[in-house]
Amino acid sequence: MMRTRIQYIVLATLIFFIAPLSALAEGLIVDQTFSGKNQIIVTLSGPVDKVVAENIDNYTVFEEADPDIILALSSATLGKEGKNITLVFKDPLNMVKTHVVAAKNLAGIDKTTFKVSKSYLGYLFGILISALLINNFVFTKYLGLCVFFGTSKKKSTAKGMGVVFTMVIVVSALMSWFFFNYILTPFNLNFLQIVVFIGLVSLTVQAVDTVLRKVNPILFNSFGVYLVLVIANCVIIAVPLILANNNYNIFETFMLALGAGGGFLLALYLMSAVSERLQLAKIPPTFKGLPIAFIVAGQFAMAFLGFSGLQVF
Amino acid sequence: MANDKSSLQLITRGILSENPIFKLALSMCPAVGISTTVMNGFMLGVAVLFVQVFSSVTISIFKNVIHPRIRIPTYTLTIATWVTVIDLVLAAYLPEAYAKMGIFVKLIVAFAIITMRLEMFACKEPVKDSFWDGMGMGLGFMVGMMAIGFVRELLGSGAILGYDVLGFKPLLFFILPSAGFFVVGLMMAFFNWIEVYYKRSKGLK
Structure with missing residues (x-):
């Protein structure tokens, strides 16, 4: 009984997708x-x-x-x-x-x-590239800077933070999308956006923490410390707000979250590569630490401006 | 943190010795992102001040009821509630300024400085001290934002608060978005330099 029903559903979806082509x-x-x-x-x-x-x-x-x-x-x-x-x-x-x-x-x-219309896959890929390079959240939108400067001292830290962050942001963005489209919008609760989204983020962080601790303790030992920092990052709350503003569908949401996480990873990795070299360089004492990090980040931001004309597909 | 500090000391500490932007280096995103004019800095400063003071007071009132294990989620939800309030108020009464600040008003919810003050101060101290501490931190943030905005507006467009004072534009570069990083970096280095200079002159005496 169950099986025939699934077959019908599959058939119906296939017809739904193919019908416009034949027409x-x-x-x-x-x-x-x-x-x-x-x-x-x-x-x-x-x-x-x-x-x-x-x-x-x-x-x-x-x-x-x-x-x-x-x-x-x-x-x-x-x-x-x-x-x-x-x-x-x-x-x-x-x-x-x-x-x-x-x-x-x-x-x-x-x-x-x-x-x-353009090919939809190309459009989705465009969203990914845009979030990754053209509108990189760190260098062109200036978000997530506290965590960015805090964890970009060493390459290994940068990688750990970036990967954990990407994982959490994809999960929490998809959850936020469901909540926004099936609970907040139908019941006219849009003014609760901030409270609901930040709650979901905390929930995701807690869930990833618990699951990782049980499933893969080795991975947890190396990545667990970064989980707490994820929640202090503005990007993680900015992505749900952006997708709510633009009425993105689920595929677009996925691509945006992936691009935001990947972009953060890229920025962290680039910055940590420079930081490792800076430790050996002779820097004026007043510029040591954060001031020089800011100036390096400014140069990266100017370099990322070069991506602004990029158009894929 | 001792209880005997006066309200004035709590405020000056937030503005000078523990300035959220230049000393603690927290909440940097808006300091780089929208500090192009003094007015922007002032408006966001007001929003942060409001959220900081009200969350500090709320947590301080309920500090004996909150179970220590769920304190962080409680802080987050408290902040989110007050951010929603200021977000809706600004959107309703100051739509122009709100449009300029864009997404940053909503992002106050993720500012490390507010959570940190709740964790370090408001959950232990009485309501009155928490109020003044929140006031100090909020004012410190506002002063920092306005200082960056002042430098960028003066050097970038030769104006202060929208009024043309110089009559020419010294360095247009400073009004460009990516210059935010440079301005903050240079200002931090400048304050470090003053501190080093001050200590050296004291040592020489």
């Missing part, structure tokens, strides 16, 4: 992609009339999230064989969003509607 392939439109900063290229299954295809009044384009804002086109050009149309927009497009294009009278069909 797209049937019609006039073969392929649609973004190109450059402000273009959409549409490939058609057969040639169409040039006058109709190049009349920009025939197209209506908007982002799926807000259908009220119609994006302005500056031109539409038909390719040589009459099989592909390039739509050029006046303003750059936000390629993260799904765009809906509605075309009138194309190939004699009254109205053709199709969606243009």
